[in-house]
Amino acid sequence: MSDQPSSNPAASKARLWTIRVVILTAFVLTIWFYGGRALSVVDRRIDRAAQNSPRVALDRVGFASQPEWMDRAQLVAVSTALAPWFGSEVPILADEALERLRTGLATVPWVDAATVERQFPDRIKVELSLRRPVLAVRDGEGKPLCLVDRTARVLPWVETPLPFVCLYREGGRPTMAVKPGEIATEPRVRTAVGIALEWRDNVAPLVRNCPALIEVDTTNLGEKWMRGPNYPEVRVKLARGDGASVLFNYDRPVDSPLMRVPAETKAGVLKQVLARHPKLDSLVAGDLRMARRWADYLQPRAPGVRDPNESWNQPLQPPK
Numbered sequence: 290m291s292d293q294p295s296s297n298p299a300a301s302k303a304r305l306w307t308i309r310v311v312i313l314t315a316f317v318l319t320i321w322f323y324g325g326r327a328l329s330v331v332d333r334r335i336d337r338a339a340q341n342s343p344r345v346a347l348d349r350v351g352f353a354s355q356p357e358w359m360d361r362a363q364l365v366a367v368s369t370a371l372a373p374w375f376g377s378e379v380p381i382l383a384d385e386a387l388e389r390l391r392t393g394l395a396t397v398p399w400v401d402a403a404t405v406e407r408q409f410p411d412r413i414k415v416e417l418s419l420r421r422p423v424l425a426v427r428d429g430e431g432k433p434l435c436l437v438d439r440t441a442r443v444l445p446w447v448e449t450p451l452p453f454v455c456l457y458r459e460g461g462r463p464t465m466a467v468k469p470g471e472i473a474t475e476p477r478v479r480t481a482v483g484i485a486l487e488w489r490d491n492v493a494p495l496v497r498n499c500p501a502l503i504e505v506d507t508t509n510l511g512e513k514w515m516r517g518p519n520y521p522e523v524r525v526k527l528a529r530g531d532g533a534s535v536l537f538n539y540d541r542p543v544d545s546p547l548m549r550v551p552a553e554t555k556a557g558v559l560k561q562v563l564a565r566h567p568k569l570d571s572l573v574a575g576d577l578r579m580a581r582r583w584a585d586y587l588q589p590r591a592p593g594v595r596d597p598n599e600s601w602n603q604p605l606q607p608p609k
Contacts, residue, residue, distance in 0.1 A: 358421055366447045367399045367419065381407055390415075398444050398469035420444060424485045424505070425453035426478055429463025441473040441482050452488075452502040454481035460508035481505040483543035484523055491552035496559050500527040500569055503534050510542070521578070530568025538576040538586070550578045558583045 355364060374393045379386045387405050394403040394417065402418040422436035422444050436444040436451070456463050456477060465475040473479065484505045493499040504526040508514050512522060522541050526534040541549050555577040562583065566572050576586035585597040 356419060356421065359419070360449070362447050362449060363422070366445060370397045370399055370445070371417075379413065381409070381411065381413065387413070396470075398442075422447070422449065422451060423489070424478070424482050425449055425451050426465070426473070427453050427455045429456050429458045431455060434465065435467045435469070435473075437473055437478060437482055439482065439486055441479045443467055443469050443471055443473050445469050450501070452481075452485050452505055454478055454505050454507060457506075457508045459514050460510060461513070477507040477510055480507045480510055480523065480542040484525070484539065487543055487552055488525070492556045492559070495553065495556035496563070498563070498568075499559070500529070500535075500563075502526075503528050506536075507542075525577075527569060529572065530570055535569045535572045536574045538578055540578060550580075554578075554580050562587065 359367070371394065374390060374397075379390060387407075390413075391403050391405045394400055394405075394415070399419055400417050401420050404416045406414045406416075408414050420438040420442060423439050424437050425446075426434045426437060428434055433446045434456075435446050436449065438444060454477060456465060456475070460477055461475075465473065465478065484507075485502065488502045493502070502525060506524040506526065507522070509520055509524075510522050512520070514520070519538070521538045522545075523539045525537050525539045527537060529535050540555070541547055543549070558577045558580060562572075562575060563569065565584070566587075571589070572587060574586075574588040576583065579586055582597060584591075585594060590596070
């Protein structure tokens with residue numbers, strides 16, 4: 290037999306109706322006493338009750354989880370940026386206070402979206418959608434400027450192993466305006482973001498033990514610096530096994546109206562290069578666009594391999 294008291298549906302229904310009558314009577318009396326001011330009186334009472342509701346200490350906030358891409362330096366930076374909004378107490382029923390918290394969190398450059406939910410009796414759940422940095426930006430002298438996400442939105446600088454782009458003087462102004470939370474308008478940065486994403490999502494996954502992408506060089510964007518088959522708009526530097534870097538001709542910008550080399554082709558070239566030169570050992574340069582003649586473009590050249598651009602580099606000889 291169960292030791293729980295048996296429920297009485299009729300009694301429960303009667304108690305429910307009693308509560309409804311009490312609430313309705315209180316509402317009617319409020320209107321009778323205060324007339325046209327009844328709604329404002331009720332609103333003030335609700336607001337007073339909200340302000341007197343249990344208070345949640347925001348300075349006891351902790352991360353329930355963090356994105357897999359976030360390293361310790363980024364976690365510290367995000368936590369520091371959020372800290373000013375978690376230094377007080379909020380009444381759990383105060384809608385305005387919770388909305389101020391949500392809108393305040395949304396002003397932090399790292400935050401793409403924020404939601405705030407009550408968890409009775411005394412907790413508040415905050416969910417943040419964070420912006421993931423994909424590229425670091427340095428000025429023409431290599432000094433740090435900022436990070437940017439996949440939309441080129443500016444984020445505060447954090448030391449990171451992410452690939453970077455340098456604003457070399459040969460390609461334009463050696464710096465840019467840095468306003469965290471705003472979209473970067475510098476074309477070299479926006480182009481480098483697209484290349485970094487293509488490498489991360491479409492090239493690197495196809496190459497076993499893929500070398501790290503160190504730098505995206507967009508100095509020749511629009512062929513403003515040099516013209517010719519050996520000077521593409523975008524070049525990349527990849528990490529060599531000994532810590533040095535190898536410069537590879539890459540392609541046009543991802544949004545170029547002109548024909549581009551598929552990411553799969555560039556990944557295939559890189560795999561063949563690695564098969565011949567594990568960890569890019571002893572290489573200084575190459576060309577990922579050349580699906581068939583890739584070996585001719587490796588530098589330093591093997592003995593007996595001619596410069597594939599030699600005929601282009603040499604002036605035409607007059608006929609005899």
